Amino acid sequence: MSHNIDVSVSLNKRYSIHVEKNVEKAFFDFCADRYSKEKVILVVDEKVYELHETKIESMCSRYFENLFVLKIPQGESSKSLSQWQQLVNEILAEGVERNTPLVAIGGGVTGDLAGYVAASVLRGIPLIHLPTTLLAMVDSSIGGKTGLNHDTGKNLIGAFYQPDAVFADVEFLETLEQREWITGMAEIIKYGAIRSPELFSQLEKLKDNLSADDGEWIEVIRESARIKTDIVQEDTLEAGKRAHLNFGHTFGHALERVAGYGSISHGEAVFAGMIAATYFSKELGHPIDDTVFTPFMSLYKQQIQSFPSQPDKLIEAMKTDKKVKNNIIQLVLLKEWGSPYIKPCTDLSKLKAAWNYTIDQFN
Numbered sequence: 515m516s517h518n519i520d521v522s523v524s525l526n527k528r529y530s531i532h533v534e535k536n537v538e539k540a541f542f543d544f545c546a547d548r549y550s551k552e553k554v555i556l557v558v559d560e561k562v563y564e565l566h567e568t569k570i571e572s573m574c575s576r577y578f579e580n581l582f583v584l585k586i587p588q589g590e591s592s593k594s595l596s597q598w599q600q601l602v603n604e605i606l607a608e609g610v611e612r613n614t615p616l617v618a619i620g621g622g623v624t625g626d627l628a629g630y631v632a633a634s635v636l637r638g639i640p641l642i643h644l645p646t647t648l649l650a651m652v653d654s655s656i657g658g659k660t661g662l663n664h665d666t667g668k669n670l671i672g673a674f675y676q677p678d679a680v681f682a683d684v685e686f687l688e689t690l691e692q693r694e695w696i697t698g699m700a701e702i703i704k705y706g707a708i709r710s711p712e713l714f715s716q717l718e719k720l721k722d723n724l725s726a727d728d729g730e731w732i733e734v735i736r737e738s739a740r741i742k743t744d745i746v747q748e749d750t751l752e753a754g755k756r757a758h759l760n761f762g763h764t765f766g767h768a769l770e771r772v773a774g775y776g777s778i779s780h781g782e783a784v785f786a787g788m789i790a791a792t793y794f795s796k797e798l799g800h801p802i803d804d805t806v807f808t809p810f811m812s813l814y815k816q817q818i819q820s821f822p823s824q825p826d827k828l829i830e831a832m833k834t835d836k837k838v839k840n841n842i843i844q845l846v847l848l849k850e851w852g853s854p855y856i857k858p859c860t861d862l863s864k865l866k867a868a869w870n871y872t873i874d875q876f877n
C-alpha cells in the first residue's frame with residue numbers, strides 16, 4: 515500500500531509527499547521519469563550537509579551526473595534578500611536551463627529560501643523539497659509558500675511556488691536536536707487545535723520519545739501532512755480557509771521579530787502565540803479547555819531564555835502581518851478545539867491582555 519499523500523493544487527499541478535525511511539529509490543524513480551540527468555542544483559543547510567554528505571551525495575548521484583552544491587548557513591538570518599541574491603548569482607553563473615531541478619535540503623529556512631530562488635530563476639525552475647526537520651516535514655515543505663524576512667516583518671517577501679514532489683526521509687530526524695523536535699511539535703499542536711484534537715494526546719505520549727524509529731512518529735507526521743494537504747487543496751492561495759494554518763502565527767511572528775530572528779525559534783514563538791490566541795478566544799466567551807497546553811509548557815519554557823515583555827511593541831509588530839486588512843489585524847481564533855475562525859481585532863485592550871497573560875506564562 516502506498517503511503518504517499520497526493521496534493522492537487524490546480525488542474526495541472528499535482529504532486530506527492532513521500533514520508534518514509536530512506537527515500538533513495540523513490541527519489542531516483544521520480545527524477546528518472548522527469549528530468550535530464552545532466553545536472554541538479556542542491557541548496558542545502560550547511561549543518562545538514564556536514565552530517566549527511568554521504569547520504570545526500572549517494573542519493574542524488576544515483577541519477578544526476580553533476581551535483582552543483584550550494585550550502586547555506588543555518589538559522590533564520592539566511593532567509594534574507596542578500597542570501598537569496600547570492601544563490602541566484604551563483605546559479606546563473608553556473609548556468610541552468612528551465613528544466614534543471616533544484617532540490618532544497620534542510621529545514622523550514624532552507625525550503626523557504628530555496629523555494630523562492632527556484633521561483634525566481636528563469637521565472638521558475640523545478641523544485642523538489644527534501645525536508646530534514648520535523649517542522650519542514652509536517653508544514654513548510656507542503657503547500658508552496660516560499661519566503662524571506664524583511665526588517666519590517668517575517669516572510670514579507672515571497673511567492674506561492676509549488677514543488678514537483680516532497681521526499682520526507684525520516685532517517686534525517688536521527689540527528690535532529692531536541693530544540694528542533696520541539697519547534698516542529700508546535701505545528702503539530704496547531705493541527706490538533708484547528709482540526710484534530712486527538713493529536714494532543716498522541717503527541718503527549720510521543721514527546722518523551724524523540725526518535726523517528728518509533729512508527730508512531732511516522733504516523734503523526736503523515737497525519738499532519740494530510741491535514742495540511744486538505745487545507746491547501748481547498749484554498750491554495752490563502753483567500754480564506756488556508757489562513758487557519760496561521761493559528762498562533764500572528765502573535766508568533768511578532769514575537770520572533772521583537773525578540774530578534776533566531777533567538778526564539780519559529781515553533782517556540784508559534785506555541786506562545788497559540789497560548790495568546792486561545793486566551794483571546796476564551797475572553798470572547800468560547801469554552802476552550804486550555805490545559806491541553808500544560809504537558810508541553812515546560813518543554814517550551816526551558817528553551818525560551820528571554821521572552822519579550824513589551825506588549826505595545828509586540829502589538830506594533832503584529833500590524834505588519836500579511837493578513838492585516840484595512841489596517842485591522844485579523845486574528846485566527848477558536849470557537850472550540852478543531853473549529854477556527856478569523857476575527858478582525860478592533861479591541862486592542864483585549865490584545866494587550868492576551869499578550870500580558872502570555873508574557874506571565876513564560877516569565
Ligand SMILES: O=C(O)C(=O)C[C@@H](O)[C@H](O)[C@H](O)COP(=O)(O)O
Pocket residue numbers: 653654656657659661668669701752756757759760763836
Ligand atoms: O502554509 C501556510 O499557509 C501556513 O500558514 C503555515 C505556517 O505554519 C507557516 O509558518 C507559514 O510559513 C506562515 O506563513 P505566513 O504567510 O504567515 O508568512
